[in-house]
Amino acid sequence: KAGVTQTPRYLIKTRGQQVTLSCSPISGHRSVSWYQQTPGQGLQFLFEYFSETQRNKGNFPGRFSGRQFSNSRSEMNVSTLELGDSALYLCASSLAGRGPNEQFFGPGTRLTVL
Amino acid sequence: QQQVKQSPQSLIVQKGGISIINCAYENTAFDYFPWYQQFPGKGPALLIAIRPDVSEKKEGRFTISFNKSAKQFSLHIMDSQPGDSATYFCAASSYTGTASKLTFGTGTRLQVTL
Numbered sequence: 001k002a003g004v005t006q007t008p009r010y011l012i013k014t015r016g017q018q019v020t021l022s023c024s025p026i027s028g029h030r031s032v033s034w035y036q037q038t039p040g041q042g043l044q045f046l047f048e049y050f051s052e053t054q055r056n057k058g059n060f061p062g063r064f065s066g067r068q069f070s071n072s073r074s075e076m077n078v079s080t081l082e083l084g085d086s087a088l089y090l091c092a093s094s095l096a097g098r099g100p101n102e103q104f105f106g107p108g109t110r111l112t113v114l
Numbered sequence: 115q116q117q118v119k120q121s122p123q124s125l126i127v128q129k130g131g132i133s134i135i136n137c138a139y140e141n142t143a144f145d146y147f148p149w150y151q152q153f154p155g156k157g158p159a160l161l162i163a164i165r166p167d168v169s170e171k172k173e174g175r176f177t178i179s180f181n182k183s184a185k186q187f188s189l190h191i192m193d194s195q196p197g198d199s200a201t202y203f204c205a206a207s208s209y210t211g212t213a214s215k216l217t218f219g220t221g222t223r224l225q226v227t228l
Contacts, residue, residue, distance in 0.1 A: 043218040056215050105157030
């Protein structure tokens with residue numbers, strides 16, 4: 001079974017631009033979560049999508065948004081990029097059944113904002 | 115607010131030794147405690163997880179010890195190998211029906227020397 005895939009793997013943008021990252025979950029997984037990883041703040045939860053609905057959200061500004069499609073694939077968008085948005089953005093998928101769900105992470109998208 | 119505190123920040127262990135990483139949490143609603151292993155350039159991978167109804171869980175060379183009253187849990191890596199050199203993250207989540215949000219510790223960089 002293929003793992004979580006994220007595209008692109010690397011991105012370089014300049015301040016003020018916007019960016020869209022894509023995540024394809026493991027087949028059959030209905031929940032997709034996004035995390036930001038930086039050396040200073042570690043791994044921080046951005047949001048979770050399930051059945052095309054955002055059902056959980058972390059403490060990030062509204063510039064960070066996401067969506068999920070009917071095939072469970074997800075995208076996240078960051079508008080008006082700031083230097084501090086440079087990070088590894090990780091997507092994780094899970095079955096989202098009842099009880100704690102094991103989350104499987106993708107390799108991440110490395111975003112550099114210049 | 116750091117809800118999961120992890121120590122040490124870095125650890126050097128000789129091959130064959132025991133690696134011990136500790137975490138403490140504040141939120142008593144947490145009821146799922148996974149450990150993730152991350153190699154450079156990769157996303158975190160689930161290593162082992164525990165629920166608070168047991169005090170210990172062992173999988174191969176990896177053991178989680180859990181102390182509910184102290185709100186602490188730890189990862190023990192027995193017979194540490196150079197291939198175990200990676201960054202380890204503890205995490206916690208609470209199941210409320212929408213429980214795919216993980217709160218991570220700050221990570222421990224483990225180096226296993228020959």
